[in-house]
Amino acid sequence: MFVGRSLKFRVLLAFGVAMILVWAVNAVTDIESFKNFMFDTTKRQLSSDANVLLTAARIKNGQLIMPRELPDEKFNQVESRVLGMIYNKEGELLWRSRSTLDEPLPYQPVYNEHENFFDLIEGDGGSYFVYDIDLVLKTGRESMPLIFVTIKPAQEYEQNLRYFKHEMLFWSLVRGGVMLLVLWLAMYWSLIPIKQLVARLKDIESGENDQLTGHYPLEIARLTNALNRLLSNEQRQRERYRDTMADLAHSLKTPLAVLQSTGHTLHMQRETITQEGLAELEETIDEQVQRMNQIVGYQLQRAVTRHRSLIRNQVSVVKSVERIRNTLCKVYRDKQVQADIQISEDCLFTGNEQDLMEVMGNLLENAWRLSLQKVRVSAHVVRDREAGSHDKRLELLIEDDGPGVPEDRRDVILQRGVRADSRTPGQGLGLAVVLDIIEHYDGTLTIDDSDLGGALFRISLAS
Incomplete structure (x- = not known):
């Protein structure tokens, strides 16, 4: 195909494939970086919310006591997106924030003292971020092992992730298009000297010029100089062959004239010629034939030895x-x-x-x-x-x-x-x-x- 032989098509195709591979690698790393950022941000937020619950909790007569209103309003609002729960060591729910009244509880904790848990889990109502603190709460002389859990639905995270992917894809396509356009323009500008070279070669082929003229970049100048030397050598070779043929024809005129005269003499005097005269004519013919052979050999040798190869x-x-x-x-x-x-x-x-x-x-x-x-x-x-x-x-x-x-x-x-x-x-x-x-x-x-x-x-x- 013609496009397969096009230098611009090959470069654009190679650049496009390389750009797709680079984009794929960058997309994976960028998405993972975005996920890690969102996870770290959510974890810090839920950890801070869990500390609010921990600070407000009290133990009295072996019972968990929580205030009616928490300092952080997100736990006091029914439609809040942050849920708070407190469980005992056996996993029984002791307290839940108002924000959890209309929400299913997708997480069942397991007590493991001095360990924290954070992850994205799947529940009946969708995905949730869960942060879990297991510790022994002390109030005065009383203590109780408790599990403080804060949960946040992952809808916002998933929406942000989808938005990030769409924006990344859109701007990647924009950047890729701009880069391909810039590359195409750069190639078009860079290939102008080659187009000029092709035009000059066509002029030489049509006989309008005999040399490659014009100024070319350094990378092409060496090629044009070599082509000009080749053209000059070819032109000189044609001239040498023409001159050699002219010299050969001119050099053979005299021996041919002598042979013609000798032949005429032999024809006119064939009946009266003596043996001595015949021997003299034969010697003249042999001498002129030898002379012609010498001339032809020399001219052919001269034409061949004048050929100059570019390979040294x-x-x-x-x-x-x-x-x-x-x-x-x-x-x-x-x-x-x-x-x-x-x-x-x-x-x-x-x-x-x-x-x-x-x-x-x-x-x-x-x-x-x-x-x-x-x-x-x-x-x-x-x-x-x-x-x-x-x-x-x-x-x-x-x-x-x-x-x-x-x-x-x-x-x-x-x-x-x-x-x-x-x-x-x-x-x-x-x-x-x-x-x-x-x-x-x-x-x-x-x-x-x-x-x-x-x-x-x-x-x-x-x-």
């Missing part, structure tokens, strides 16, 4: 370099190159392992091929001066004792888009691929002179 891994530099070194030592077994690797285990490359292998493979292959005897590879982490002292960069140095690179050629061999250089074997093709990968990691590649006598290739990457 921590790759050990020394392990990758050692794998490449072992391979090159087999390829250049007869050359006996001395490889000096100065890389610690904590030097890590943040990115795709295949990208690191491609970069180091091309540069190390050049170093092995052009060196006389020695190659040195080192890596270390340095502070990024431009980005701030808190950011670090990984520097990779590849040096050899070969002929080096003339200073006036360094910019040329690193220049992008120079397709004549990028098609040539050796440094041209390899360095073009290396430079593409490094630039997509926001890194730099520079060429200098090494103290070994040859070239020094310095790579700087964000760590």
